[in-house]
Amino acid sequence: MRLIFTILVLGASATVAFAQAPPWQPDVTQQQTYTLHRESSTDPTGGNSDWKTVAPGATQTVLDVDGPGIVSHIWFTIADPEAYHLKRIVLRMYWDGESTPSVEAPIGDFFGLGLGTYHNWESEMLSVGSDKALNCFFPMPFERHARITVTNEGAHPINALYYNIDYRKLASKLPANTLYFHAQYRQAQPNHGWSNDWKDNGDKIVLDKKNLDGKDNYVWMEATGHGQYVGVTMSVLQNQDFWWGEGDDMFFIDGATTPQIVGTGSEDYFLGAWDFGGKPFSYQLYGAPVLENELAGARASVYRFHLDSPIPFQKSFKATIEHGHANARSDNYYSVAYWYQAEPHAAFPPLPPVEERQPALQFVGGPGNGSGTAKQ
Incomplete structure (x- = not known):
């Protein structure tokens, strides 16, 4: 956003644009009291x-x-x-x-x-x-x-x-309605796809599967109380061949049993398109800075921040995404979700033991994942 001012310079008008600071940054034209x-x-x-x-x-x-x-x-x-x-x-x-x-x-x-x-x-x-x-x-x-x-x-x-x-x-107390920063780690190593009896992402057994309630989605975060979700970083280690990103994002607000916000694919949620074109990119609010070939063992890292419109909740919130269309795939996901809320917050899931946090290919079957134990 910019502020536009018109000024007179030697009798002629000129337009000058001043960048407006984001709301979390101080206004440098005003004397700060902190x-x-x-x-x-x-x-x-x-x-x-x-x-x-x-x-x-x-x-x-x-x-x-x-x-x-x-x-x-x-x-x-x-x-x-x-x-x-x-x-x-x-x-x-x-x-x-x-x-x-x-x-x-x-x-x-x-x-x-x-x-x-x-x-x-x-x-x-x-x-x-x-x-x-x-x-x-x-x-x-x-x-x-x-x-x-x-x-x-x-x-x-x-x-x-x-x-x-x-x-x-600060020289004075925080405003009474101030929300506090939160961040929660989750992982699935692996996600458990409902089948490994498919040949590629366009297989009829995959495309005909329906998922309207988000059951078995990968969960980025859950919260109780009131606040607003502001984004996520996520990394993927593929256990299976082909594009991992056919899963839709789904958000459940204030106890809803069906998602009020539903997306059209993982790369779409992270504001890219068409498998990200196979090219890494990194912008202010979204990106995919790591992208490798779409084969078992490939790695990806993606992010999306909702600073344009944080997603508010009054009682509870759950942010999820499918792992493949209708949760067919069994890749590894690692993520951190970021949000602001009033305290107290609900207890986080226990952090996985350190030895279980190391990225490692998993034997899950399916395309590119053979009959022996998968090795990194």
């Missing part, structure tokens, strides 16, 4: 050892501050030689002294790296820059207290955890 602070891994001696080492099983608290305030930016980079350390390190966030986290996810998945390896991508709210720079710009308000932790569930130390967390200390 004070900006940073919690970081800086060397307290003034030297250049600006990192923390985190032993196996240990938790590093990276933010522990009183409010009212808003976390405005989070940056991490990690030196850890252990394979799939992005899946082994867990990020958690707690608001106002709550005992269960409002954010819980493997750190890679939170930043859209759901396959456990690094790739560069950019969006309005999350990005990974060269090289291995993890950035988050979701605004995260808190009234009384904020605590963010990083836990190493790997078998080896994190040699160096670097972080900068910027937050605003």
Whole structure:
């Protein structure tokens, strides 16, 4: 959105366009009343050892501050030689002294790296820059207290955890209707398709199957209370050949048993088309930064943010997507859903054990998945 102004320059009129900041960013033309602070891994001696080492099983608290305030930016980079350390390190966030986290996810998945390896991508709210720079710009308000932790569930130390967390200390309380940031990790390794007796996505046995109630859909998140859903990052490891993205997105609002919002295909929900054209792309609110050939073993990463129209709910919400048309396919999905809601929030499903979070091909049968145990 732009603000248009007409001004006079030496007797002639000229039109000047000023970009309007998104609503979560301060208006830089107005004097701000907050004070900006940073919690970081800086060397307290003034030297250049600006990192923390985190032993196996240990938790590093990276933010522990009183409010009212808003976390405005989070940056991490990690030196850890252990394979799939992005899946082994867990990020958690707690608001106002709550005992269960409002954010819980493997750190890679939170930043859209759901396959456990690094790739560069950019969006309005999350990005990974060269090289291995993890950035988050979701605004995260808190009234009384904020605590963010990083836990190493790997078998080896994190040699160096670097972080900068910027937050605003506010001069007055948050508005009474302020919603709190939440993020929930889910995975299916694998999704359980209802059949493996099909030859390709156009097989009649697949196309004739109906799914009107979303039963057995992959679930991105569920919430109770009131708030609004703002998006998802998802990664796919194919266990079967052919295009994985024939599944429709379905959203269930305030206890509905049939979805009020239904899409037309996975690549359509992520605002691409025609299998994404087989070409990776990355835009401000949507993208598919990882795309490989449509064969068993192929990988994909996709994202969509609803900043144009967050999906509101008053009592409950469930966000889902089919895995293949009518849930015929048995690929692996890994996702983090992002939303804002009033506290308290419902308990999250238990985080899968660390050994079950490593992406691995599964023996499921069907095209490209033979009679022996599948290997990565």
